[in-house]
Structure formats: C-alpha cells, structure tokens
Amino acid sequence: MCSNNDYVSEEEIWVFYKDREEWADVTPVPQDDGPHAVVRIAYTDAFSDVYDYFRAVVASGEMSERALELTEDAINMNAANYTVWQYRRKILKHLGSDLEKELAFCREMIEMNPKNYQVWHHRRVIVEWLGDPSKELRLTEMIFSQDAKNYHAWEHRQWVLRTFKLFDGELEYVNRLIEEDVRNNSAWNQRHFTITQTTGFTPEVIEREIEYVKAAIEKVVGNESPWSYLRGVVQHCDGGMNSIGNLEDWCRKMYDGGERSPHLLTFIVDLMEDKMERDLELRPAILKHCLEICDSLASEHDQIRKEYWRYIGRNLSHRFGA
Structure with missing residues (x-):
C-alpha cells in the first residue's frame, strides 16, 4: 500500500479500481456535493476513484477481504x-480477521498520523477486542520520544493503565520524563493521574510530593508546570495550603532572596488568601502584603494580565478588608 503522498507523486502507476477486473461487478458511487457547492474540493483522480468505490461498498453492505483492502x-x-474506520471495524469483526495483524497496521498508521484521533480510537477498540494491552505502553513511549506532549498518546496510555491496572512502574517512568524535561507539563499531569489512581493523596504522599516538586521548582523557578502541580497537591490538604511542607517559609525565603517569578508571586497570593480565611487576627497585615504583591504583578512582573491582578486585588479587599 502507498502513503497519501505516494498516491499523489506516483499516480501514473496507480491502478484505478475502475480498471481492476476483480471490481468490474461494482458500480462506483460518485460524491454528491449538490448543485451549488460553496467550495468544491479538487480531489485527485485516485482519491475520487477509491472513495467512489468505498461508497458503493458501503451502500451494498459488502464485507469481504477486497472491501477490507479498499478501506486500507x-x-x-x-x-x-x-466512516472508513468504522466500516473497517465492521468488516474485521464479520470476517474474524487476524487482530494482531490489524494492530501492526494500526501502528503504521499511528507512526504516520500520531495526532489523528481516529487512528488512536481504532487502536483502542482493537485492544479491547483482544483483551491484550501488552504492546500499548511501549507504543506510547515510542510516540513520546518523538513528541512528549502528544495528547492522544497520553489519553491512550491513561486508558490502558486504568482499564488493565498496569500502574506498577508508572511513577518511576514519569520520574524519568520529568528528569529529562522538568517543563514537561504532560508528565506532571501524568504524575497526578497516577497517584490519584493508586495510593491517593494521603498526608504521607502529600508531604513526599511537596518535597519532590519543591526540588523541581528550585531548579527552574520560572517553570509553570511544577507550580501548577504543587497547587494541585496542596488542594488535598485538609488543614490548608500551609499545613504540610512549610510552604510559607519556603516561598518567603525565595522572595527575600530577590526572586520575583510571577509563578512564585501567584502562589504567595494563594497562600495568603488561604491564611486570611483561617486567621482573622493577622488578616489586616496579610491583606496589605497581598495587595502589594498583586500590584507588583500588575505593574511589573505579569503586566500582560494586569487587569486580572487589579481585579484580584479589588476582590481580596472586598472579602477581607471589612
């Protein structure tokens, strides 16, 4: 079989379905765009030929080996x-086809179309039919080596892990990805997913994860991904954001050292908001400092969102200033 580019560049050697003896019994069904098509697509002759015969096969309900080759x-x-993928699945099931062979075909398609939803969906269905996920984690790892943030590959991996309970070693794999690229937000998301699906965020896990993410942040303070992860972890703290990990002192140390990353400042605002909700006595002093940080974010450190920070300042004043 040829790739799409091969069809275009080698169309002169393409044997049209209309010229194939084994298809002489089929009357092709041309595409009908209506009498007043707004934009008529300039399909190649080979493309029109294949899809004219595909429409004919669907119309007749033919499910045969030749129809399977046509879908390819x-x-x-x-x-x-x-529609082509869906009809291919109907044929595969009807014929009782070799699904291992289909997995190999699907892998070829994924390698050529790694961001195509339909290819990944087809792969999932075949894996479900087989009940065998043994090739899936390795496949996604191969895709991540080319594109560490491929959404479809991550979605597929999470489905495999959750469906077949294959979480052993997943946290170690995520650790490697984060070590390779601490800015890999997909890996941080996968870390949260893995913990949620396994141990959950117990106090011991929360403390461990806070120390882990603090070390990652200290390497690159301006990296948003671990700050987002840290915010997700502390949301599981029953006693408030600063109840585990002594985050207030940690942030103050960076701030006093001259660090002004907008991610650090934003987290400090979150910490102070949480503290104002719990400490009425210190609220006036905390609010004053909090508003100063909001002003610095608006005027200097996060100017692109200055109106947002002005809004946050007004909102905090309204809630805690009385």
Whole structure:
C-alpha cells in the first residue's frame, strides 16, 4: 500500500479500481456535493476513484477481504475519515480477521498520523477486542520520544493503565520524563493521574510530593508546570495550603532572596488568601502584603494580565478588608 503522498507523486502507476477486473461487478458511487457547492474540493483522480468505490461498498453492505483492502487504501488517503474506520471495524469483526495483524497496521498508521484521533480510537477498540494491552505502553513511549506532549498518546496510555491496572512502574517512568524535561507539563499531569489512581493523596504522599516538586521548582523557578502541580497537591490538604511542607517559609525565603517569578508571586497570593480565611487576627497585615504583591504583578512582573491582578486585588479587599 502507498502513503497519501505516494498516491499523489506516483499516480501514473496507480491502478484505478475502475480498471481492476476483480471490481468490474461494482458500480462506483460518485460524491454528491449538490448543485451549488460553496467550495468544491479538487480531489485527485485516485482519491475520487477509491472513495467512489468505498461508497458503493458501503451502500451494498459488502464485507469481504477486497472491501477490507479498499478501506486500507481509503485510510492511506485520508486517515481522519471516521466512516472508513468504522466500516473497517465492521468488516474485521464479520470476517474474524487476524487482530494482531490489524494492530501492526494500526501502528503504521499511528507512526504516520500520531495526532489523528481516529487512528488512536481504532487502536483502542482493537485492544479491547483482544483483551491484550501488552504492546500499548511501549507504543506510547515510542510516540513520546518523538513528541512528549502528544495528547492522544497520553489519553491512550491513561486508558490502558486504568482499564488493565498496569500502574506498577508508572511513577518511576514519569520520574524519568520529568528528569529529562522538568517543563514537561504532560508528565506532571501524568504524575497526578497516577497517584490519584493508586495510593491517593494521603498526608504521607502529600508531604513526599511537596518535597519532590519543591526540588523541581528550585531548579527552574520560572517553570509553570511544577507550580501548577504543587497547587494541585496542596488542594488535598485538609488543614490548608500551609499545613504540610512549610510552604510559607519556603516561598518567603525565595522572595527575600530577590526572586520575583510571577509563578512564585501567584502562589504567595494563594497562600495568603488561604491564611486570611483561617486567621482573622493577622488578616489586616496579610491583606496589605497581598495587595502589594498583586500590584507588583500588575505593574511589573505579569503586566500582560494586569487587569486580572487589579481585579484580584479589588476582590481580596472586598472579602477581607471589612
């Protein structure tokens, strides 16, 4: 089979379905865009030929080996066509086809179309039919080596982990990804997912994760990903954001040392807001400092969101200034 580019560049050697003896019994069904198509797409002759015969096969309900091969040609020309994938699955099930062979085909399609939803969905269905996820984690790792933030690959991996309970070693794998690139927000998200699906955020886990993320932040304070993860971890603290990990002192040490990352300042605002909700006596002094930080974010450190920080300042004054 040829790739889509091959069809275009080698169309002169393409044998049209209309010229194939084994398809002589089928009458192709041309695409009907209506009499007043707004934008008529300039399909290649080979593309039109394949899809004219595909429409004919669907119309007749034919489910045969030749129809399966036809869907492969159609997918090579347009891997995003949901109808072709759906009909291919009907044929596979009807024929009782070799699903291991189908997995190999699907991997080829994923390697050529790694951000195509339909390819990944088809893969999931085949894995479900087989009940065998043994190749899936390695496949996603291969995709991540090319694109560490491929959303479809991460979604597939999470589905496999959750469905087949394959979490052993997942946290260690995520550790490696974060060590390779501490800015990999997908890996930080996967860390949260893995803990949520396994141990949960117990006090012991929260303390461990706070120390882990603090070390990551200290390497690159201006990296938003671990700050977002830290915020997600402390949300599980029943006693408030500063009840575990002594985050207030940690942030103050960086602030007093001259660090003015907007991510640090934003987190300090969150800490102070949480503290004002719990400490009425110190509220006036905390509010004063909090408003000073909001003003510095608006005027200097996060000017692109200055109106947002002005709004936050007004909101905090209204809630805690009385």
